[in-house]
Amino acid sequence: GGAHEPGDVLPGQRHGREHPGCGLLTAEQHAHAERDHRVHERVAARQRSGGHVCRAGTARCSHTIGLAQQGVGIEQALAAHGARVVVNGRNPEAVASAAHVVRKRGGMVDELPFDVSDPDQVMRAMQELDRRHGRLDILVNNVGMRDRRGIFEFALDDVRRVLDVNLVAPFLLCREAARRMIDQGGAGRIINITSIAGPISNLRDAAYTSAKGGLASLTRALAAELGSYGITVNGVAPGFFATETNAAVVADP
Numbered sequence: 001g002g003a004h005e006p007g008d009v010l011p012g013q014r015h016g017r018e019h020p021g022c023g024l025l026t027a028e029q030h031a032h033a034e035r036d037h038r039v040h041e042r043v044a045a046r047q048r049s050g051g052h053v054c055r056a057g058t059a060r061c062s063h064t065i066g067l068a069q070q071g072v073g074i075e076q077a078l079a080a081h082g083a084r085v086v087v088n089g090r091n092p093e094a095v096a097s098a099a100h101v102v103r104k105r106g107g108m109v110d111e112l113p114f115d116v117s118d119p120d121q122v123m124r125a126m127q128e129l130d131r132r133h134g135r136l137d138i139l140v141n142n143v144g145m146r147d148r149r150g151i152f153e154f155a156l157d158d159v160r161r162v163l164d165v166n167l168v169a170p171f172l173l174c175r176e177a178a179r180r181m182i183d184q185g186g187a188g189r190i191i192n193i194t195s196i197a198g199p200i201s202n203l204r205d206a207a208y209t210s211a212k213g214g215l216a217s218l219t220r221a222l223a224a225e226l227g228s229y230g231i232t233v234n235g236v237a238p239g240f241f242a243t244e245t246n247a248a249v250v251a252d253p
Helices: 027-049 072-080 092-104 119-133 156-183 206-229 247-251
Strands: 017-019 023-025 061-066 084-087 108-111 138-142 188-193 231-236
Touching: 072 084, 072 092, 072 108, 072 138, 084 092, 084 119, 092 108, 119 156, 138 156, 156 188, 156 206, 156 231, 188 206, 206 231
Parallel strands: 061 084, 061 138, 084 108, 138 188, 188 231
Antiparallel strands: 017 023
8 A cells, every 4th residue: 555644544554542633543654653743842842932943963964865876976075074974865875985985984874775756765764764863954855757758658657757766756855854843943954956857958858857946845835834834945956966856868879
């Protein structure tokens, strides 16, 4: 089945804990509900006092999501400034290779391979991140999937796949990162790698352009929504680079 939101009651579910307004919850869902309750209490207290939520602690944990090899420059930069970097990608070998580069240069790095387009994997990965590090200060969404075709060549499932990877997955990751940043005291940094394909369109690229344009809009919307918690949300829109995603374009003389 698909992913379930905190508070959903699963068909056939018989064991769990009662939560006001939520019905019967599994232990995992109860933990999410309790986390949300703490967040709401913290925000309410901040609003009553008219003050700001301050980040507790000094250790920074940065989670770089997406193409491990293509994001290795980002990972090195974060590690060079003292962040403990958690590298993600679908391919464990690529993740290990990127982590090796960071580690070889003296950076603190951990590996957490998973598929960002699978909501269940995302939720399990975030729980594992909690278990290993206990906090999250910086999220970099560097995931990307491109499918260059004319609009009449697309099946709708292919369009949905592009949107899931480039837009829906970052939405879920931003939400889960923000939930943790607020719960640990407020303040945090979210960076979404968008693309010039959003504002500068090209032919035979409608699905990707739509997704990246949506990600840029999502970035602005989240900046407005999360700014009051001390969380900044910014986008970086790269041009063309000789990456795996652009291999066909690079090879075309």
